[in-house]
Amino acid sequence: MKINPRSHIPIYLQIAEGIREAVAAGVYLIDEPLPSLRALALEIQVNPNTVQRAYDELAREGLIYSKRGRGLFVAEQGEESAQSVAQQTIAEQAVQNAFQEGIRAGRAAGMTLKQLRSLFSASLDESTKQETKA
Amino acid sequence: MKINPRSHIPIYLQIAEGIREAVAAGVYLIDEPLPSLRALALEIQVNPNTVQRAYDELAREGLIYSKRGRGLFVAEQGEESAQSVAQQTIAEQAVQNAFQEGIRAGRAAGMTLKQLRSLFSASLDESTKQETKA
DNA sequence: ACTACTGCATTAGATGACTAATGCACTAAG
DNA sequence: CTTAGTGCATTAGTCATCTAATGCAGTAGT
Numbered sequence: 001m002k003i004n005p006r007s008h009i010p011i012y013l014q015i016a017e018g019i020r021e022a023v024a025a026g027v028y029l030i031d032e033p034l035p036s037l038r039a040l041a042l043e044i045q046v047n048p049n050t051v052q053r054a055y056d057e058l059a060r061e062g063l064i065y066s067k068r069g070r071g072l073f074v075a076e077q078g079e080e081s082a083q084s085v086a087q088q089t090i091a092e093q094a095v096q097n098a099f100q101e102g103i104r105a106g107r108a109a110g111m112t113l114k115q116l117r118s119l120f121s122a123s124l125d126e127s128t129k130q131e132t133k134a
Numbered sequence: 135m136k137i138n139p140r141s142h143i144p145i146y147l148q149i150a151e152g153i154r155e156a157v158a159a160g161v162y163l164i165d166e167p168l169p170s171l172r173a174l175a176l177e178i179q180v181n182p183n184t185v186q187r188a189y190d191e192l193a194r195e196g197l198i199y200s201k202r203g204r205g206l207f208v209a210e211q212g213e214e215s216a217q218s219v220a221q222q223t224i225a226e227q228a229v230q231n232a233f234q235e236g237i238r239a240g241r242a243a244g245m246t247l248k249q250l251r252s253l254f255s256a257s258l259d260e261s262t263k264q265e266t267k268a
Numbered sequence: 269a270c271t272a273c274t275g276c277a278t279t280a281g282a283t284g285a286c287t288a289a290t291g292c293a294c295t296a297a298g
Numbered sequence: 299c300t301t302a303g304t305g306c307a308t309t310a311g312t313c314a315t316c317t318a319a320t321g322c323a324g325t326a327g328t
Contacts, residue, residue: 006195048290069295069304098236104143106229119226120254123233144316181318202324203274
């Protein structure tokens with residue numbers, strides 16, 4: 001798993017995404033153990049609490065479950081859930097943060113919801129254009 | 135001007151919006167003085183620095199200009215800018231920048247356009263909710 | 269010059285998000 | 299029972315954002 005400590009995206013969200021992708025890819029199977037807090041923390045050179053927070057996030061999503069003293073495991077609906085939601089929740093946080101920042105700025109500037117929606121569509125068009133010239 | 139100190143929207147942005155609306159409504163005319171920092175601060179029961187920050191924001195947008203020792207004044211393009219474009223040019227860029235950042239992050243994570251639109255709607259709901267609480 | 273107003277700069281306090289340090293409680297193998 | 303592993307709770311440190319306290323510097327009327 002690759003972690004960028006200098007990213008503006010919080011480490012715990014990067015970790016969560018990494019696990020989510022791995023589960024979706026079938027690296028960890030249902031009811032099989034995930035890397036322990038300390039093991040993963042050691043691997044990516046971060047505090048176990050940060051890994052814990054990532055696992056908390058995934059547990060809140062129902063992707064995994066934990067047994068005290070045992071370890072962390074992929075939940076029943078974990079794999080499919082990870083596949084469908086997959087890379088949605090890392091962004092669900094990061095993307096929504098960006099969106100809300102824009103919304104906040106817009107509303108503070110007196111924009112209506114309609115205007116904001118219009119701007120979003122325009123932004124979407126802009127982005128999809130640029131995508132083809134890569 | 136109505137200010138909600140308990141809103142999640144920073145006070146200085148609320149003030150900026152209030153001034154912007156007033157300028158757009160023709161309450162303050164071109165090259166006419168705006169309320170002084172302290173006067174406005176006293177009126178809405180807030181620190182002059184907070185008002186200053188609001189005026190800084192508007193000055194950065196080109197809506198107003200300041201003369202040290204004299205006061206703050208509506209810029210030439212201030213009124214029209216506030217009416218038609220203002221909330222749709224400078225602010226538009228800021229908003230679109232935020233949106234596109236979110237879109238970029240989302241697409242990098244493999245999201246579809248549909249998912250992005252859904253997330254945007256969710257963000258919009260979130261933002262409008264928090265606006266009314268207390 | 270004095271005075272009373274301006275905007276502005278510097279500094280500090282309050283709050284929230286993120287990460288780390290440390291220790292507790294539980295489980296299982298020996 | 300001891301031990302080495304587990305997850306988890308508590309606390310603290312760091313950083314950015316927002317707001318306030320205070321003082322400086324410019325302008326104009328008297």
